[in-house]
Amino acid sequence: MIQETFPMIVGEEEVLNERELLGKVENGPMMNGADSVRFIVIHCSATHADCDYTVEQMLRDHKTRGFRTIGYHFYIRRNGIVTRHRGLLEVGAHARGYNRCSIGICYEGGLNADGKTADTRTQEQKTALLELLWKLHKLFPQAIITGHCELPGTTKTCPGFYPSHEYVF
Numbered sequence: 020m021i022q023e024t025f026p027m028i029v030g031e032e033e034v035l036n037e038r039e040l041l042g043k044v045e046n047g048p049m050m051n052g053a054d055s056v057r058f059i060v061i062h063c064s065a066t067h068a069d070c071d072y073t074v075e076q077m078l079r080d081h082k083t084r085g086f087r088t089i090g091y092h093f094y095i096r097r098n099g100i101v102t103r104h105r106g107l108l109e110v111g112a113h114a115r116g117y118n119r120c121s122i123g124i125c126y127e128g129g130l131n132a133d134g135k136t137a138d139t140r141t142q143e144q145k146t147a148l149l150e151l152l153w154k155l156h157k158l159f160p161q162a163i164i165t166g167h168c169e170l171p172g173t174t175k176t177c178p179g180f181y182p183s184h185e186y187v188f
């Protein structure tokens with residue numbers, strides 16, 4: 020059963036209350052408030068489906084790109100383990116033009132054997148993603164669940180499927 024009340028587990032952490040969940044992880048800029056979250060944007064890491072791409076690798080790569088820390092709020096490994104990298108209302112770095120009004124979730128994978136964008140989610144990732152989205156939907160009922168590729172004005176192909184078709188709560 021999916022837990023809907025606090026304390027809830029979000030990203031392998033027990034969140035004691037809403038204030039803690041909405042607060043900062045690091046000293047980055049914050050959105051104006053919960054109403055600012057208009058989109059929940061799903062991404063893939065654009066790595067091969069049979070390759071590990073660890074949190075440490077992602078952190079290194081994002082720092083190389085000049086980010087303070089991992090640009091996504093959440094990362095879902097192939098085994099379904101979810102980690103959180105930003106406070107929910109911290110401005111992320113994952114979707115140009117939308118970072119001040121969205122929460123970013125990335126799943127590990129997204130490239131098939133030919134190196135093309137594809138839906139490579141494991142069953143564990145699908146389960147973890149559904150649970151996470153359900154919790155976020157409870158916190159931000161106004162937010163539209165969408166894929167990076169579905170955002171107006173983007174040329175991205177990630178995450179390899181259409182979340183707005185799949186996650187209609």
Ligand SMILES: [Zn+2]
Nearest residue numbers: 062063167177
């Ligand atoms: Zn993306």
